[in-house]
Every structure is written in structure tokens, then in C-alpha cells.
Amino acid sequence: MATKTRVGIVGFTGYSGAELLRILKTHPRAEPVLLEHRSVADTELPLGENAPRVPFRPESLRDEGIKVVFLATSLQVSMEAAPMVLEANARCIDLSAAFRLRTTANYNRWYRVEHTCPELLADAAYGLPEFFRQVVKISTLVANPGCYPTAANLAVRPLIVEAILDRSAGVICDAKSGVSGAGRKPALKTHFCEVTENLSAYGVLFHRHVPEILHTTDVDEHELSFTAQLLPVHRGILETIYVRTEGSIQWSDLLAVYEKYYRDEPFVRLYPEGRLPDLRGVCGTNFCDIGFHVDPPSRRVVIVAAIDNLVKGAAGQAVQNMNLLLEYPETAGLLDGEASE
Amino acid sequence: MATKTRVGIVGFTGYSGAELLRILKTHPRAEPVLLEHRSVADTELPLGENAPRVPFRPESLRDEGIKVVFLATSLQVSMEAAPMVLEANARCIDLSAAFRLRTTANYNRWYRVEHTCPELLADAAYGLPEFFRQVVKISTLVANPGCYPTAANLAVRPLIVEAILDRSAGVICDAKSGVSGAGRKPALKTHFCEVTENLSAYGVLFHRHVPEILHTTDVDEHELSFTAQLLPVHRGILETIYVRTEGSIQWSDLLAVYEKYYRDEPFVRLYPEGRLPDLRGVCGTNFCDIGFHVDPPSRRVVIVAAIDNLVKGAAGQAVQNMNLLLEYPETAGLLDGEASE
């Protein structure tokens, strides 16, 4: 049996942090360590959850031999914490938005914050392995993608790159997310009574995940229409995307485009003709499921993409990035049954 | 106190039928009678539900003095039952799709059925009071609109009629419905375990409500993109609709268009700038709530419309139509507190 690499989690009491712990506990090559930042001492973990706990400080990282640190924290905390991780010569995978955008102007505009370590923005690799695998491998700071952009990019980027879309018709993304995407901090909008038996739209047109989709897909701001809606479910994102092709194409033509990019991707699954993904099929997994319908006469295409926002949209993709950093098989710890082979 | 008109319900054990009974029980001018069709004898009603029950036969309608009959039945049953109602000189409000389309060809294409009383299609009034009130008043057979088309028509028709849309960009309607829209008959797709914590798309592009939207909005088949999705909620429909305007307009311009049509409509509510409807706000009511965002530079408009599929999308609208037929105030029995004034 191979030795295990020690990896740290800051923010283990949140939903993404807890999911990281869940995945890493069964990872064949990694051993999680809980890094205590600020007051998490009074947090009661579920029965059976245990892992070593040490304070989050550069010296602790060195003393404990921690090679990779996951920041499952807010944008503000991540801007403080990432430099500390790098100072300790550990590599950093940040699950917040702190290093996803390229310019401080974008942080001012979309997040209304002044970025406190802009010097790191240029170095951060955008951790969507299906497209940026080679850059991730050699980076010290990985910006783990947002949940909405992960699904949107995987669904749309091949069509953009292959230039088969009628760009004048725009890209319309109607996104629906489970409540865990809003974080664990109590708020009225995540109160059970406000969510159950309800569906509400928020972030219409100007959701803050928009700039992330724009810079990775090369779509222009005026071409993209993005609406986020809150579903009465725990986890899962489903995006229904409406585009138009330049010329009239058949379902099999579009499949060929997707297969060119995803044939060998372990975490992207293409649905057969006539079937579409749902949340059930991806929840608890690191898969992004993609299906689509085409209407050749009108050149309209409807694409449905589904992910688990806490896995492929957060903790699972972060572990996929960790596998790249540590040169482990990219699927290690992320596919049922793979550990036993 | 005014005397009450006796009105009959066929199909009272289904969700729409039960909702009709719930509304009619407190209607100041109507008295519901349950009409037994086929084997409903073994159906146990909830505690406290009671109303006279008589067999559904033309002679019963005459003997009981029933003036209006609601058919909360399947398309097939409605095609048989509507002529029987008319034969008894009662007026008929059909909640199925049996009389919503204008041609038998459309029934062949979209419902894959041979229409068995095509002679009634021309006479049926399409019961969307906000647009066809005058025709409904004098009709003997009202085709109560489908739930999806009700929300879509109310959201889009003013923009079509006023010719402010860039038709080349199409009308994209991303619709989400609660499970009661699928009826009460048990099926795997409505099993609790298949629906909870899930979201699934069905009827992409070619849902059978499409022709109904087309003929009432004058949109062409290739302009409309309609996707239906099943939400893990009991009741409610929310439609997010994406269009582009011909010229660049402001939020207040669009509001003016809607107000032209809905200023005096008791059941259409327009949201103020910056707010959007949700299911919670309409459930249990006969309201259709409409809100929208505009992005003048890109001429994109996102409209959100919400209704309760069992009320404005079925039983409530049927009672609204009944009020028109019987020359009662259109809101009778449909607004909280109105009965007491």
C-alpha cells in the first residue's frame, strides 16, 4: 500500500469542507487534517467523523508535513489564507472565488470588494481539469471553479471553440441550484420554511458567476443571459441552456463535437439521444452529465447539464485538482469501487 | 342572500376536481354537486368534504337543475362527456385539452388521438378571460386553458400584440411545474422517491402544450422553444421567459405595455422593479404574478411568471369562467375576504 500524503482543510465545518472530508477519508493516497481557523472549536462534528485537528498556521503546515491545503472558506478569508499557505511551501486549492477572475476591476464590479493580494491573480490556475489540466499540474495555487460555471463551461465551451454557434442568438443559461450552494451560514433565504414548496429566481442577468463563465468561454457579456434559481433540494445543479447553431445540424453531429472533447474524460458523461440528465443521476458523484435536443429546421439546441454542486461543483473537483498536483491518477478517490482494483 | 346556482363536477377525485370543490364550497353564488362518472364509488373523501352526489347522466343534470358542468377529466373522457352536458342544456367548462385546439390535425399530431366530436371544436371558447372574456360570456362550451399556456400567454401576449419583440430571436420559455400538474393517477414518475431531491426535464421542444401557446400568441412553431421541468413541489408553475426587444427599451417602458393590458385585471399582478415572483406568492390563489428584468444594451428581457397550476392553471380559472357565464362578479369566490363585503 502506498504512503499517504497529508492534506489540510480550512473551513471544514461548511458544506464544501464537510464534503472534502467525506471524500478524502476514503482516498487511497491522501490523509486529511482539519485546520482550525478562527473559532470552530465549538462545532460538533457528526458521530464518526474524526481526523487530526491542528491550528491553521504556517508553522503547523510545516510541522505536520502538509503538502496541499484546501480553502473551503469565503472569498475574504481565502484572500488572507492563501498567502499563508504558499509561505509554508504548501500548494493551495481555493474553493472560493478569490482567485478565479483575472483583474481587480472584476472583483470591484462583481463582488464589490477590493482584492487584497492581486499579485497572486496572475499565477492562479483555473482548475477545470477538462480544459486546463496541464496548467493545473504545475501550479502552486489553483482557483477551483464555481459550481454554476463548471456546468456551463462543460456544456458550452466545445460549441464555442468549434465555432458552430450563431453568436447573434446568444447563450441563454437557465440555472437551478440546490440550497447547499448558498452555504451553511444561517440566513432567511435558506430557512426551510422559505424554501420548501417554493422556487425563486435570483441573480437574473447579473449573477456574480457571470464573469467567470465569460472569461472561460470567450462569450461576450451581451451574448450571455444567465438566471439562477433556488430549488427546494439539498444538492445539485441543473442548467438548461438555449443556443442556436450557425448551420442546420443533426443530433449526431453535435454528439461528435462533444465526443471530440469528452470521449476520454472520466467525469463527463454524454446522454444518448432522447434522454436528458437529472439531478438524481449525479448527486453524490463527481460526474457532469450532458444531454441535448436539436431542432434542425430552426437550428435551435437545448442542452441540459447536471452536476452535484458540492462534488463536481466544489469538493470533488478540488480533489480532482489535488490528484493532478500530486500526480495521482486523476480519478483516485472519486469513482466508486476504483479503490479496490 | 342571493340564491345559489347548482353546478356539477365530473372528476372530483382528481387534483383539479378536488380544488374545484374546495373553491366552490365557499363561493357565494354557486352550490357544487358531485357527478359520479364510472367507478368513483370506492373513493374516500377527506374528512369534512361533502356535497350531494348524483350519477352523471343528462337526465340527472335536468332533474337536479344543474346549469354548469365542470369536466375535470381526461381528454378522452371529456370528448365523450361534453356532448352529454350540452344535450342536457347545461353549459360546459372543460378542464382537459379536448377543445383547446382548433383542428383535428393538431390532435393527431400532438396528442396522437382521433378527435371524436370535431364539430364542437369551432364552437368552443378559449377560456383565458384576460383576453377572451367577451367570447366566453356567450359560449356554451369553454375550453379552460392548460396550466403552462396560461402563464406563458399572460406573460408574452402583450409583447406580441404590441409588436415590440425581435421575433428573429425567438421566445424561449423555461417552465417548471409542481407534481400535481401530472395528475393524481399513480405512476412511477410521480412516485415520491423519484421526485424528491430531484429535478428533471421532459417535453423539451415538443411538449404538447406548445400548439396551445402558438395559436393564442400567434408565435410561429420555429420561434418558440419550450421546456417543461418537474419540480419537487406539490403545486405551482414558474416560467422564466427569454426574449429580445426590437429596439432598446427601459424597464418602465415595458411596465407601461403590461399595464395597458393588466391595469384593471383582478388576477394579474405586476412586480415592482428589482423583484421577481416566486411560487410561494401565488400558491392557493388565482393570481398570475409577473416580473421582469431588462438589459437595454443587449435588448434582452427576462420575464418570470408564476401561477398555482391547480388554481389559475385549472380550477380557479374555471370558476372565473363560470362567473362570466353566469354573469356574476368575475372575482366571486376567488379573492380572500371578498365574500364578506
Add this chain to the structure above:
Amino acid sequence: MATKTRVGIVGFTGYSGAELLRILKTHPRAEPVLLEHRSVADTELPLGENAPRVPFRPESLRDEGIKVVFLATSLQVSMEAAPMVLEANARCIDLSAAFRLRTTANYNRWYRVEHTCPELLADAAYGLPEFFRQVVKISTLVANPGCYPTAANLAVRPLIVEAILDRSAGVICDAKSGVSGAGRKPALKTHFCEVTENLSAYGVLFHRHVPEILHTTDVDEHELSFTAQLLPVHRGILETIYVRTEGSIQWSDLLAVYEKYYRDEPFVRLYPEGRLPDLRGVCGTNFCDIGFHVDPPSRRVVIVAAIDNLVKGAAGQAVQNMNLLLEYPETAGLLDGEASE
């Protein structure tokens, strides 16, 4: 049409307060006024909700001619607010626990608070109309019962009073409540993700509603076993109660006991043999539904009682008490369709 009495609501942004507003808006004899206490100015009400808003001060009550004030507030706020209401010569219906118990010692023990106006405890009427109607009518301060005790008392008190229980076997009450019972203030325990697809027990044996059940049923502390559990539903309480009778009795004998107390009660419904209440049957109503099974050989009885915690368990019962104070029909505003007769 009769003139309406102005009644005030303190705490209208909470779930019970909103429910009070919903009920009072359609009440034939009352007109609600929203009383602003502390910072509720930034609270956005749902579309269509409107009522006059005035500051909560004794002089406002006099100026506005407010005769009854509902306190839908916390125990702490109610202890401050009730004397202010009485000072303005208005009558007070308090929905918190502030005046339900008889001794300050009980407040120390069960709520861990020092009662700040103990002089009012003796005067407060316990507002369970089915048993204390006459006292309520003449009181100035009504302690509206807790949601759990309302269902428990209605289910058990007739059997205690009639002395048909084997007291040595105890009274075991397994209670389940929807999340609105925990209030609207955001907390981790009411976060959607913590509640959905879960069921958890809390307050086993020593829930703070226990003393309220004890003093109204004359059950001794060691006889009562009470467990509260949090259901993944918005509203509703279902209590399954296990007792043993002194002698062997039949179902019809037990029914006769209940009918003695409830035959003429408009808000207590007894289920027929073989059927039991569920949440669906009471949600949105002021009913308490009661059903039961008996096993004569073992003398065991299982009673199931259901209420809507926001209606019969809070706002509905409060309006029922208001009707008593104002000598209106006890059901005014609380039965569907009653307004129209």
C-alpha cells in the same frame, strides 16, 4: 355590514404574526393594524400584503382606537410589551409563553428566565377555549397556548377528567412538528439542508412545553413522557399518544367520552373508527383532528391528534380568543365560507 374593531399585531414579520395578518384580513369584524416594535422597518412584506403601520406605543393604541393587541413576539419581548398594552386599556392576547405558567419558579426552571412582571401571572387566562372559554371572555390578558400543549390537551384532557386512564402506565406523547414551530429567525437547525430528508428528536423528556401540559391536564411530572421531533415540513403537528385505560373499553365507549366534550365544538373533529388524522387534513385550518385505536385485551389506546401549529397552535386560536373577548361568533373569520352566509 357591521363596523370593524381595530386590532393590532406586534411581531408581524414572524410566522405567527404573518398568519395572524392573513386570517384577520378576511375577518368580517376585525381590521388589523401592524404595530412596529424595534427595527422592522427594513422588512419587505410579500406582494399584496398591506395594512396600516403605526409605532407600538401606548399613545398610538389610544390614538388609533385599537382594542385588542396580539403579541406574536418572544417571551422576553412579551414580558415588556404586555404591561404597555394593558396600560393603554387595550386587551392583550400573548402568543408567547410569557403568561402561560402560574409561578415564577416554573419560569426559572423551564425557561431559565427571571419573570419581569410576575404580578400579571395570576390574572392571565389560559386561552384554550374548549376548556376555559368562560374565563377568557372576561379577561384582559390571554395566554395563548403553546402548539404542542394545544394538541396534547385536546387529546388527553377528557380522558383525565373522566378518570378512565390507568395513571400508573403514564401518558406517552410522541410529538412531531413542522419547522415553522421553531420560528423565522435563521438558525442552523432550521437551515433547509439540515432539515430536508431528515428527522431528528429534540427536547426528549424535558421539553419546555411539559409544564404547560402538566398544569392543564393535572398529570404529574413523572407520569408524562414527552418527545418532540422536527419534521421536514413547513407546518403541522402530529402527536401520537399512548395510554392505558383502567378497565377494558371499546372504541365506541371512548368515542362517547370525546363526544361528551367535543360534540358542539366547532374546531375539534373526531375521526370515524379505522381512520386517523394526518397533517394534510388540518393544514391551513383551525381544526384539531383526533382519532384513536383501542385494543381492549391489553387496555392500550393509541390517540393521534393533528393541528396546524400556526393556526390552532398559534394565530387561529388567538383569533378564536379574540372572538371571545369581543363577543363575536367564536368561529368568525376561521371557517371557510362562513363569512358568506
Add this chain to the structure above:
Amino acid sequence: MATKTRVGIVGFTGYSGAELLRILKTHPRAEPVLLEHRSVADTELPLGENAPRVPFRPESLRDEGIKVVFLATSLQVSMEAAPMVLEANARCIDLSAAFRLRTTANYNRWYRVEHTCPELLADAAYGLPEFFRQVVKISTLVANPGCYPTAANLAVRPLIVEAILDRSAGVICDAKSGVSGAGRKPALKTHFCEVTENLSAYGVLFHRHVPEILHTTDVDEHELSFTAQLLPVHRGILETIYVRTEGSIQWSDLLAVYEKYYRDEPFVRLYPEGRLPDLRGVCGTNFCDIGFHVDPPSRRVVIVAAIDNLVKGAAGQAVQNMNLLLEYPETAGLLDGEASE
């Protein structure tokens, strides 16, 4: 890597069967084969689910080298299928109730069926490994326990065996189950709209799982009070059990009793003082979590036991039994991460 044993699943389209497939796919020593019985040909499996499919016939079992067959079928089908499995010299693990009771009289009384292979009843081992491990190991036919009895037995049996209960006070079990316990066959009671935002009791006092609890705990029919309630959740059972001890005991005394039986059990977890199990903690796992409160003055004890009805209550326990039959580690395939060690 060890060779794998081929094991067959009859009834793989149901919820228990699908869960068996999910678990067995990642089992380090077993390879699942889907056995087609009756018309399952038209069943569409979720994307990514695949396993060899062969007809369910004795010769197929021999040809395919299948050593163990799981029957995830109805009682009726299991009575037909079990003899076929044994005839093919395979060992049988039946998840239905067909072989759990000891007498045909009990089948007549509780299931209202005539048992068609009573000769197998005596040979069937009751597959609750925590108590009957040695018998299971050498048996050819294992009756996998019901979901309710699994939790009830694990919670109560130690207290019965150690004779610390006051039997005159009875054993009162208030059980709540997720909807998957009712099976995947569509029915009105499992329709989403009937279950969501509801809670209903069924099977009060005379649920058919009662005789199974009785014969494994040695409790008399008149001592046990069992009520089953349907929760609006997908999976999970929580039982709240009320008993009285013979003498006054402390929490730590009761813990010592449980530890005597469960200290070395891998799938029973005892909660620390002051905490109680919930569904969240066990869903997706093979654990039975047990917690309890004691009130020494009144000798009352409240025990809360939680399992996932599809895992420890069905498929997981069946795999635990398979591990015993095949002399594999009892936890093989059932603990996260265990495969990698």
C-alpha cells in the same frame, strides 16, 4: 487481487434491488449478475448502471456459476423463487417476509396468505447478524429481517435479554419511515403530492412487522405497541421507543448493557450522553445508531434508533449476510474506505 464470487439479484428494478446493485458494484469480492424474472425487459436503468443480465432459471445459475442469489422480490414471488435457487445448489438471501416467521398460521393471520413452501420455514436462518451470526453462516436460506424489526430488535433485545425492563409497562415503539420502504410500485399513498408536507400514521397496533419483532425479542403481543408513520423523506427509519426499567438505573448503567452486546459490532453505534441519532447520520450507510435518555426517578427510558431502511434495513444487511455465508470479512463492501486498506 482476490477472485470474485458471482452473485445474482432477482428484482433489481425495485429500490432494494437497485441498492443491492449499488453496493455490490464496489464490493471487493463479489460480482453482481442481474437475474431477469418476468417482464423487466422494458426497464430503463440509470445511465452508467450495467451488469451482466441473464434469465432467472436454475440452469442459468449453474451455467453462470452463481453461488448466492438475492431475492429482492415480493413475498409471493419469493415463495416461488427460493426453491428454484436451492434446487440449483445456490444459497439464497431473501429480502421479503416469506421466510421470516416460523409458522404458516402467522402468515395466514398477518399477511393473509397461504404459505406455499412451509417446509422451508424451519430451515431459514433469521439474518440479523448481531444476534444470529453463527446460524446464518451455515444456512442455505437466509430470511433478511424487515426494516422496522431490524431497528426495534437492535434497540430493545439487549434490555429484554438482560431482564432489566418492567414488562408490565410494555414496549412502545413509535416508528417513522421514509417512502422507499413502501416499494417502487406506483400507488396513491406514495404519490409525491400525497406525501410531501404531510405525515400520516398507518398500521397502528397491528402492523405486519409486529410478529417479527415479537418472535425475536420474546415480547408478548399484549406488551408491544407498534405504530408506523410515513415521513416525507426518501429513505430512513427512526424509531422512538418508550420502556420502563425494573429498578432505577443511570444512563451509564444502560450504556454498559448496550456495550456488552455491541462493543465489537461494526455496524451498531452508540451515541454519547445527551445526543440522539437522526436520519442524516445513517442514510447511505449500514449503521444502526442508538441513543437514549433515562429518567431515574420515574424509571422511564426513551430510546431512539435510526437506520437507512434500504441499507441496514434491506440491501446492506443482505450483503452483510452474504459476507457471512461466503466467509468474507463481515464489513466487506459496507464501510467507506475499507476497500483501500
